[in-house]
Amino acid sequence: MTFGSSAATRRQAIPIAIEGLTKTYGRVHALDSVSLSVGAGEFVSILGASGSGKTTLLMAIAGFTRPSSGSIRFGARHVTLLEPHKRNIGMVFQSYALFPNMTVAGNVAYPLRLRGVGRSEIAERVAKALQTVRLEGFGDRAIDQLSGGQRQRVALARAIVFGPDILLMDEPLSALDKKLREQMQIEVRHLHRELGLTTIFVTHDQHEAFTMSDRIALIDKGRFVQIGSPTELYNAPASRFVADFVGQSYFVPVSVASGTASLGNRPLRLARAAAYSVADQFLVLRPEHLRVMSPGESEGDDNILAGRFKELIFQGESYLAFVDLPGGVPIALRLSGHQVEAVRALDIGSTLRMALSPEYSLVLP
Ligand SMILES: Nc1ncnc2c1ncn2[C@@H]1O[C@H](COP(=O)(O)OP(=O)(O)OP(=O)(O)O)[C@@H](O)[C@H]1O
Ligand SMILES: [Mg+2]
Incomplete structure (x- = not known):
């Protein structure tokens, strides 16, 4: 199963460079000088246990969390302290964060309305995004008439409809049952291949990270313990911690x-x-x-x-x-x-x- 081929227009992919990023809450180092380069169009997963700092990192990249120190660049652009809405990022949250009082189409149209896109173009782009996530014909449905997997697709459509430079996803599949989850992993992978968007995907599930990623950054207590391809992490773990965590x-x-x-x-x-x-x-x-x-x-x-x-x-x-x-x-x-x-x-x-x-x-x- 794959997404339809008439996806949103392919854009020039942008690399991400994170250097020495630290975030402290009182005495807690949620992030402790993390550095990560994500190539243009690359799919990188942040893999780690609960409380390791995954969401904090994603929120800093999205601009919702202000880092204590360090820098973030999108291509040549310094964005460390830039407001979230100026970063052109598509984001999918674990909780879906859909508007329950709006239809499917209303949810997907929301980022376009915020950007002042005209009505006819909105209709066209919403239809295209829904087709991309295989929800054509669902536009008039209420959110509570959808299954968990369908809701997640709406969230994905909303994240890509405005042509973001970067896609960030925080445990987007964790509420789904095993079968649907594995199916969505493959679909999101195909969607990524189709759109070519630079993507950072957060998960605590190593099988998910292995299935989806070009590279995995394994995080523990706010620090990266190893960054590499799935096979590198599996066959050449840098430490006992990595060998134990992966497989x-x-x-x-x-x-x-x-x-x-x-x-x-x-x-x-x-x-x-x-x-x-x-x-x-x-x-x-x-x-x-x-x-x-x-x-x-x-x-x-x-x-x-x-x-x-x-x-x-x-x-x-x-x-x-x-x-x-x-x-x-x-x-x-x-x-x-x-x-x-x-x-x-x-x-x-x-x-x-x-x-x-x-x-x-x-x-x-
Ligand atoms: N607003 C906050 N105030 C204080 N401490 C925080 C805050 N946000 C996060 N932390 C702490 O920072 C650390 C990292 O939290 P974070 O949410 O990034 O973890 P996570 O890897 O996303 O975990 P999970 O898999 O459970 O979502 C944790 O120890 C957490 O308690
Ligand atoms: Mg989290």
């Missing part, structure tokens, strides 16, 4: 002696040997990166782990096998296909040998 990770202690990290008595083969430091003490394991070895299979280039098989659980699209490593460290492996059969044949408590490709072998402090 499921287990941390297995490794021994470090004279610059070599070892698992048991074998030196580890690592993905990024150069990035490794003596402070790195934990091997990061993702359930889907481990492979069950067949009996008698030789070592090859992989790192080998052995543990005690505990349990196999069916989860629909795959299985999860739980294993205790020596020292009692619990881990899990995600299995499908013939690997399941190999594990199903095992007795509880028997030894399971697992291979981890050096490509996925990462040690962190």
Whole structure:
């Protein structure tokens, strides 16, 4: 499912440059010197837990919150202290923030009326925006006659109808049920591709951020802990915090002696040997990166782990096998296909040998 192709006219996309942005409330650093460059037409998600500073950052970009220090530029234009209505930003709020006493068309027309656009042009542009979000024919409906997903589309139409330079969205899909939410993620992605608008999207849901974004900025306690593509965050987390936040990770202690990290008595083969430091003490394991070895299979280039098989659980699209490593460290492996059969044949408590490709072998402090 995609949005109609007769969208609002494509505009010249504008980059955003945020430098050293800080916002304090009393002693709370809601934002602590954050810097972020968003390319023209790029889709960047701000991902973080509740209270990490996501909304504060979005509100500062939109002009509703005045930063304590730092700067924001849209292209060459300094906007740090500019009033919100002079920034030409389209915004979608978590709460929809629609006017309940206006029709769908009235809501979408609102930003155009504010800008003094003439009646016939308003009608034309509202129709076009409603078509873009697949709500043609809904103009006369009252807001309370719409489903949650339809309301969210009205909010989107209102945010793009006036041809904004930038689109900001604060957890716009969080009130929707899982299926609709996943459908809207794909639709918003397509809409972004179609309009080419520079977009910043706030979410606390990592799957959502992964599905939608060119890049993700992971925020914790008002600071960015890593900024990168979804694959960079997933496969090369910069810290244990990132590895833990993004996907499921287990941390297995490794021994470090004279610059070599070892698992048991074998030196580890690592993905990024150069990035490794003596402070790195934990091997990061993702359930889907481990492979069950067949009996008698030789070592090859992989790192080998052995543990005690505990349990196999069916989860629909795959299985999860739980294993205790020596020292009692619990881990899990995600299995499908013939690997399941190999594990199903095992007795509880028997030894399971697992291979981890050096490509996925990462040690962190
Ligand atoms: N107006 C305010 N006055 C005082 N403290 C505030 C204010 N607004 C936000 N804060 C604090 O700043 C921090 C960041 O808040 P923010 O709303 O940006 O978080 P968030 O990441 O959007 O969280 P959520 O996912 O729950 O929406 C929190 O500790 C919050 O309590
Ligand atoms: Mg928020």
